[in-house]
Amino acid sequence: MRYGMAIDTRKCVGCSDCVVACQTENNVPIGFCRDWVVEVVDGTYPNVSIELRSERCNHCANSPCVRCCPTGASHFEDGGIVLVEHNKCIGCGACIEACPYDARYSHPDGYVDKCTFCIHRVREGNNPACVSVCPTSCMYFGDLDDQNSKIVNVLKNRKFKSLAPEAGTKPQIFYLV
Amino acid sequence: MRTRRDFIKICSVGLGATALTGSAVNWVVGASTPKGSLKDFRGVRRVPTYCEVCFWKCAGWSYVTEDGQIQKIIGNTDDPQCKGRLCPRGTGGVGMFSDPDRLKTPLIRETKNGEQTYREATWDEALDYIATKMKAIAEKHGPESMALFNHGSSGKYFTHLLNAFGSNNVAAPSFAQCRGPRDTGFELTFGESVSSPEVTDIRDTRCLILIGSHIGENMHNGQVQEMSEAIDRGAVIITVDPRLSTAASKSKYWLPIKPSTDLALLLAWIHVLIYDELYNKEYVAKYAEGFDELKVHVRNYTPEWAYGITTLKPELIRQTAREMANAAPSAIIHPGRHTTWYGDDVQRSRAIAILNALLGTWGNRGGIFFKEGIKIPDFPHPPYPKPAWSWQDTLNGRYPFAKEAVTNTVIEASIPGEGKNHVIKGWIVSGTNLIVSIPLKEQLMKAIHSLDLLVVVDTMPMEITGYADVVLPECTYLERHDDLRATAHREPTLALRMPAVEPLYETKPAWWISKQIGQRLGLGPYYNYKDFKEVLDWQLKQVGSSLNEMEQMGLKKFERKTPVYITPGSDYKFKTASGKIQLYSHELEAAGFDPMPKLTLHPQPEEGFYRLIYGRAPMHTFSRTANNRNLGALMPENAVWINPQVAELWGLKKDQYVFLKNQAGVVSNFSVKVRITERIRWDSVYIVHGFGHHHKPLTYAFGRGVNDTELISDVKIDPVMGGTGMRGNFVTFIKDAAKKEAKS
Numbered sequence: 001m002r003y004g005m006a007i008d009t010r011k012c013v014g015c016s017d018c019v020v021a022c023q024t025e026n027n028v029p030i031g032f033c034r035d036w037v038v039e040v041v042d043g044t045y046p047n048v049s050i051e052l053r054s055e056r057c058n059h060c061a062n063s064p065c066v067r068c069c070p071t072g073a074s075h076f077e078d079g080g081i082v083l084v085e086h087n088k089c090i091g092c093g094a095c096i097e098a099c100p101y102d103a104r105y106s107h108p109d110g111y112v113d114k115c116t117f118c119i120h121r122v123r124e125g126n127n128p129a130c131v132s133v134c135p136t137s138c139m140y141f142g143d144l145d146d147q148n149s150k151i152v153n154v155l156k157n158r159k160f161k162s163l164a165p166e167a168g169t170k171p172q173i174f175y176l177v
Numbered sequence: 178m179r180t181r182r183d184f185i186k187i188c189s190v191g192l193g194a195t196a197l198t199g200s201a202v203n204w205v206v207g208a209s210t211p212k213g214s215l216k217d218f219r220g221v222r223r224v225p226t227y228c229e230v231c232f233w234k235c236a237g238w239s240y241v242t243e244d245g246q247i248q249k250i251i252g253n254t255d256d257p258q259c260k261g262r263l264c265p266r267g268t269g270g271v272g273m274f275s276d277p278d279r280l281k282t283p284l285i286r287e288t289k290n291g292e293q294t295y296r297e298a299t300w301d302e303a304l305d306y307i308a309t310k311m312k313a314i315a316e317k318h319g320p321e322s323m324a325l326f327n328h329g330s331s332g333k334y335f336t337h338l339l340n341a342f343g344s345n346n347v348a349a350p351s352f353a354q355c356r357g358p359r360d361t362g363f364e365l366t367f368g369e370s371v372s373s374p375e376v377t378d379i380r381d382t383r384c385l386i387l388i389g390s391h392i393g394e395n396m397h398n399g400q401v402q403e404m405s406e407a408i409d410r411g412a413v414i415i416t417v418d419p420r421l422s423t424a425a426s427k428s429k430y431w432l433p434i435k436p437s438t439d440l441a442l443l444l445a446w447i448h449v450l451i452y453d454e455l456y457n458k459e460y461v462a463k464y465a466e467g468f469d470e471l472k473v474h475v476r477n478y479t480p481e482w483a484y485g486i487t488t489l490k491p492e493l494i495r496q497t498a499r500e501m502a503n504a505a506p507s508a509i510i511h512p513g514r515h516t517t518w519y520g521d522d523v524q525r526s527r528a529i530a531i532l533n534a535l536l537g538t539w540g541n542r543g544g545i546f547f548k549e550g551i552k553i554p555d556f557p558h559p560p561y562p563k564p565a566w567s568w569q570d571t572l573n574g575r576y577p578f579a580k581e582a583v584t585n586t587v588i589e590a591s592i593p594g595e596g597k598n599h600v601i602k603g604w605i606v607s608g609t610n611l612i613v614s615i616p617l618k619e620q621l622m623k624a625i626h627s628l629d630l631l632v633v634v635d636t637m638p639m640e641i642t643g644y645a646d647v648v649l650p651e652c653t654y655l656e657r658h659d660d661l662r663a664t665a666h667r668e669p670t671l672a673l674r675m676p677a678v679e680p681l682y683e684t685k686p687a688w689w690i691s692k693q694i695g696q697r698l699g700l701g702p703y704y705n706y707k708d709f710k711e712v713l714d715w716q717l718k719q720v721g722s723s724l725n726e727m728e729q730m731g732l733k734k735f736e737r738k739t740p741v742y743i744t745p746g747s748d749y750k751f752k753t754a755s756g757k758i759q760l761y762s763h764e765l766e767a768a769g770f771d772p773m774p775k776l777t778l779h780p781q782p783e784e785g786f787y788r789l790i791y792g793r794a795p796m797h798t799f800s801r802t803a804n805n806r807n808l809g810a811l812m813p814e815n816a817v818w819i820n821p822q823v824a825e826l827w828g829l830k831k832d833q834y835v836f837l838k839n840q841a842g843v844v845s846n847f848s849v850k851v852r853i854t855e856r857i858r859w860d861s862v863y864i865v866h867g868f869g870h871h872h873k874p875l876t877y878a879f880g881r882g883v884n885d886t887e888l889i890s891d892v893k894i895d896p897v898m899g900g901t902g903m904r905g906n907f908v909t910f911i912k913d914a915a916k917k918e919a920k921s
Contacts, residue, residue, distance in 0.1 A: 011405045013393030013423045015795035016811045017265040023807065024249035024271060030810050041855055045820060046433040048855045050426035133252075135262050135398055136405035 002061075003079040003117055004144040004172040005131070006151050006160065007054055011138035014039055014052035018130035018139070022056075025118060025129035032105050034115040035130055051177070054130065054139065057082060057103040057115035058163065058171030065095035065104065073111075079143070080172060081119050086111045100167040117141070144172065183293040184643040185286065225731030226250070227662045227672040229330055229654035230266040230273065231798045232351070233374060233398050234662050235259035236670075236732040237267060239655055239677035247271050247655060247677050255732045257399070257668055258374060264396040265796040265808065272807035273636065273653045274681070278876050280638055280650035281682035295648065300685065300693070303647050308697030310630040310646070311342065314602045320344050321564045322602040323630075324587050329608040330659045330674075331634065331651060331687035338691045339605070340561040341703040346568045346590075346601060348582035350614040353899050359516040361578050361898040362526025365762050367539055368752030371512050372548055374666055379403035382543040384504030386415045386497075388439055388529065390513040393423040396795040397514070399666075413504060415497050417442060419790065420818070420863050421856040430497050436788050436861055437519055437779040437904065438487040443528035444776060445483035446498045448475045450535045453495075455502035460537030464751065467761025467773075471531065474773045486776070505536035507543025520893025520902035523578070524774040527762070531774070534758045539751075540743035547742070550665025551735050554719050556712045558703045570599050576899035577768045583899035585617055591624035603630035607651075607687065612640035613800040613867070616889040616903050634687060637804060638874035651687050652680035658688070658709045661716060669735040671720070673713070673727040688712075770897055779893075779905060781860070786840060786907035787823065788861040791885040800867040803878035814882035816852035818863040824853040827910055836911040837862075837883060841890045845883040846871050848914060862908060 014037045022034050035056035042049050059082045066074045066082060073088035074095050084095075084104075089111035096104045096112060107113040118128035122141075126132065131139040142151035160174040223238040228250075236256035240248045250270050254261030263270075283303035284295040298306075314322050320343030325335050327349055336347045352360075360370035371377065379385055380403040392404050407414070408427055416425040417432040417439065425431040434442060450456040451472050461468055480491035487494075501508045510532045516522050538544030568582035571590040576583055591601040601624075615621050625631065625644050633645035642648045655677045662672040680686070692704040706712050714724040722733055743749045750756035754764075766772035782788050796811040797803065817837065819829060829835065834848035847869050857863050868882030893902035 010427065011408050013401060013405075013427075013795065015265050015393070015396055015401075017263070017268055017795075019811060020265045020268040020796075020807055021249075023810075024268060030806050033810075043855060045421075045855045045858065046431070048421045048426075050421065050423070050856070052423070052426075133262050133268055135259075135264050135396070135401045136393075137262070137402070138405065 001079045001146075002144045002172065003059065003081055003122070004142070004151060004174065005117075005128075006140040006154050006174045006176055008138040008140075008154075008158075008176040009051050009053050010176065011136040012037075012052045012054060013136055015135060017133050017135055018054045021129040021133035022115070025121075026116070028113070029108055032107070032113070034113065053175055055101065055103075055163070056130070056173070057099075058101055058169065058173045059115075059117060061170035061172060062168060064098040064100070064167075064169060068094045068098045070094065077119060079122075081117045081122075083116055083119065084112050084114060086113075100164045100169060101171075185293055185295055223251075224675055224677040225253070225672070225728065226655060226674045226677065228263060228267040228270055229674075230270050230802060231396070232329070233258060233264075234664075234672070235263055235267055235398050236662070236672035237263055238731060241677050245678055247274060250655075253672070253732045255730070255734065256672065257666060257670065257734075258664065259398050260402060262398070262402065264398045264401070265811065266396060266798055266802060267398070269796070269802075269805060269807035270655065272805035272809075273802075274655045276637065276804060276806065278638060278804055278874055279636055279653075279682065279684070280642070280648060281684065282650060283683065284645075284648040286646045298647075300683070303649060304690075304693045304697055307630070307632055307647055307694055311603060311694070311698060314629055315342070318600060318602050319565060320562075321346065321566050322600060323605070324348065324591070324601045324603070325605045325607065326350070326584065326587075326609055326611055327607040330654065331607045333660055334687045334691035335605050335607050335634070337703065338695050338700070341558070341695060341700045342698060343562045343564050344567075345564055346571075346582065346587055348568060348584040348587045350584050350609055350611070352581040353579075353583045353585055354517055354614055354616070354901055354903075355515050357517065357579070357581070357898050358522030358895055358900045359512045359514065359526045361580070362523045363512060363530050364580065365523070365578065365764055366527055366530035366534065366759050371545065372665065374399050374664065375512065375514070376546050376548045376666065377509050377511060378543050378546045379509065380406050382407055382412055382504070382507055382509050384413045384415070384501050384508040386417070386501060386508065386510045387424050387428075388417045388443075388511065388513060389518070390511050391418065391422040391424050391792055392511075393427070394795055395514065395793040413500050415500065419858045419861050420792075422792075430493070430500070432489050432493065432497065433858065435486070435488045436790060436858070437781075440521065440525050440528055440774060440776050441478075441483045441486040442489060442494065443525065443532060444475055444478035444774065445480045445494050446501075446532055447471070447528065447535065448478040449480060449495055449498035450502060450532070451475060453498070455498060456535040457505055457537030460506065461535060464749065465534050465758035465760050466755065467759060470761040471773055478776075486778075501536060504543070506538050506541035508536050508538055509533070509544055510536070510538070517895070517900040518902050518904040519777070519779050520895050520900075520905070521777045522895050522900050522902060523897040524771060524777075528774040531760055534760060539758070540749060542742050546667065547739065548665040548667075549669050549737050549739050551663050551669040551671060551720055553661055553663045553671070553716050556706065556715055558705065566599050572899070576895075576897065578764075579898045584615060585620070585894070585899060585901060588615065588617070588620055588624045591627060592620065593627055602628060603632075604628055605632045605634065606641055606645075607634045610635075610639035610641050610800050612644075613884060613886050616886055616892050616901055618887070618890070634690060636684070637801070638872060639800070640870065640872045643872060649690055650682065650684045651690070652684035656680040656684065657686035658713060659686070661713065667741060668737055670732055671717075671722070671727070671735070672732045673724075675728060765897070782907035783840070786909050788904070789837075789839070789885065789888055789906045789908045790861050790863045790904065791866045792863065794865045797865065797867050800870065800884075803867055803870055803881065804875045806877060809877055812865075814850060815865040815868040816850040816882070818852050818854050818857040820857050820859040821853050821855060822859050824851065827912070829853065829910065829912070833912075836914065837888055837908040838911055839888045839890060840907045843888055843890050844911065845869065845888060847880050847883055849883040
């Protein structure tokens with residue numbers, strides 16, 4: 001089992017609902033976020049295009065954050081979800097430096113925090129909060145090893161990319177383009 | 178200006194006295210997370226509600242923890258308006274509840290040592306004060322001299338109050354400052370408007386045409402969801418916008434039109450559909466009248482003619498006309514919503530309606546469908562007295578097609594003047610921040626300073642509260658029962674709102690406030706209930722449900738009894754006088770207006786000035802969410818969008834702050850951040866509406882960004898229905914704050 005996410009940039013309107021839903025679901029302090037929206041504008045008027053995409057921890061299969069963590073707080077859970085165990089974390093911030101996606105932040109309570117793929121919801125059979133709230137339904141979450149899953153299906157049928165592939169981190173989030 | 182009604186900043190009266198209390202708000206403003214746990218709180222109880230952050234009113238559930246904290250709000254999966262997915266504003270609605278700047282106690286204006294200030298008052302004091310003043314106004318001028326300005330769910334209770342009192346001067350900015358021209362244009366053409374939520378069948382359409390409508394940035398949830406479905410199904414989207422809106426970026430065709438020339442494009446499209454014989458002949462012959470006149474009328478409106486006006490290439494105009502004709506009748510020329518642009522807006526909306534008619538979209542799948550709703554009877558009350566005069570009399574023979582009260586004329590009637598028979602002396606303002614929603618500032622201020630009574634009911638210390646004689650703190654939608662949401666759309670639905678928690682501070686629901694004032698005015702029989710739950714239960718029982726049932730379900734669907742589309746071959750009668758679609762409007766002609774839309778050329782900016790275009794951001798609703806911490810974190814301020822060529826000309830840098838000055842010399846209160854982007858034309862700038870609050874009690878929103886309304890001093894009023902056209906203003910930049918000479 002290998003959890004992943006596919007995000008359809010053709011449908012995303014950049015509304016940031018994923019950010020608010022994550023905030024209320026996971027009690028992320030205001031002013032911090034576990035996910036965020038990026039807008040990339042290309043071209044010159046009137047030949048312009050925009051890519052909108054919701055970003056978060058890529059739950060990389062080859063995670064620099066897990067490798068560099070001195071206490072083992074950053075670790076893999078079942079399904080490849082990268083988690084930070086708050087009470088093992090000493091807040092040294094090595095993982096924040098190591099992450100090529102800038103996906104982690106220092107929580108005011110002294111530990112490092114980031115997207116958990118809403119593992120508490122996933123274990124109950126639900127989608128992460130961001131996926132289940134998205135008004136455009138542009139996010140697909142599921143098991144990349146399950147050939148019958150929706151996510152595998154969309155990745156088979158659409159062109160996609162991942163972010164900073166040159167970093168060699170094997171990210172598990174894919175952007176449909 | 179010293180007047181009897183000085184502007185009072187509410188913070189000056191020590192609202193800190195009732196500071197954020199209890200743990201009820203701790204959760205949402207960021208309680209600390211116990212280390213090591215993945216899920217710290219579990220919603221143990223879910224309470225039905227429908228959202229009040231915008232007018233879409235999506236049904237949802239408030240999740241309340243064991244210790245009575247609102248953890249989150251999640252959409253109701255049964256609700257066709259949101260399908261379980263609230264938009265960012267709905268999800269962030271908890272921020273309205275937890276806002277530390279909320280109004281907390283009733284306030285009464287008083288003069289102390291020659292200075293006007295507010296003092297905290299008890300509800301009894303405040304309500305007695307209002308009732309006494311209202312009685313005095315009625316005695317001297319008649320009950321008609323009370324008026325209401327409203328937006329949102331609470332308006333209904335104060336409408337009831339005024340109707341019972343003997344006035345129907347009830348106005349909402351949603352008509353003359355927003356959707357009025359669209360509704361009027363469609364009523365004149367099809368005999369009915371497209372309602373709210375709009376009856377556009379975006380879900381099933383093959384071609385969606387947006388004209389200045391930026392779905393995705395205006396987060397009208399159901400429409401955004403349906404547009405996404407349409408994208409999935411490969412529908413063609415055509416977007417006409419001087420700015421590369423989010424919707425434009427998802428479109429097969431983006432028509433980067435020169436602002437203010439939309440009507441030329443619409444007429445050219447009509448021309449192509451008719452002269453290239455692309456229109457739906459059978460539909461037009463069967464359901465429309467005036468086609469021959471229309472054909473003659475648009476003869477010269479060729480795409481080549483439109484090219485010189487719109488800057489859109491003739492071939493692009495032809496190609497997009499063919500695209501929509503290929504898809505028709507499964508096509509929608511979207512009527513838009515905020516349509517008060519240039520003062521000829523009814524005519525532009527008429528052109529949009531005519532295009533829809535030529536393509537045969539109304540009554541066809543993928544076009545515009547027939548709505549059906551469930552009728553909820555009014556809770557029994559004595560008949561309302563008949564007012565001696567009403568808002569129609571404030572029109573003074575103008576705006577013959579205004580079907581709803583025009584805010585501007587009600588405001589005008591509040592300014593005493595020679596030869597006026599109808600004078601308004603008291604206002605109740607509920608849920609609308611008139612200072613930001615009404616562009617006619619001078620008139621508005623004159624009216625406000627002439628009133629005998631101004632009552633403002635709100636949850637937040639919006640700018641308008643500073644002008645009130647009495648400020649009444651309303652509880653948020655998460656703390657109250659409200660009227661049932663009875664939506665007419667594809668399926669009839671009912672949704673219930675009930676309190677998730679008890680109201681914080683001294684706040685009260687609007688139904689209670691209305692009832693209390695009513696009883697003090699001797700209108701007790703109009704409020705024949707103790708608690709609003711009685712009203713809801715009675716109403717629900719009339720339609721075969723009950724409060725108990727709705728408390729469990731939150732939303733109930735009812736079976737549809739009428740067809741969604743025109744039954745093929747049937748003799749459908751439109752709701753116009755003749756039963757036919759009016760391509761040629763005899764009604765408009767009889768009132769002295771163009772029976773078919775003609776192009777009006779609008780002024781263009783002078784050198785160094787840029788047209789001010791404003792719009793929406795998906796995480797904010799008007800000016801009401803700017804202080805919401807959850808949403809403010811996503812977009813704390815607006816920025817002025819400037820084309821890179823213009824920025825270079827002015828030597829402007831990214832993220833630099835500039836003041837904006839309009840053609841009349843009005844300078845923005847605050848400076849605004851520069852956003853240099855290829856998404857905007859070089860003859861225009863763009864800002865998101867709703868920022869630049871200048872009321873300090875809005876501690877978060879104060880001074881963040883600029884308020885477009887204060888820069889809209891040239892208002893072009895639509896003679897057909899009184900809409901205030903607001904897109905005819907031009908701004909320039911003041912780079913050096915020291916050189917800012919305000920004239921406002």
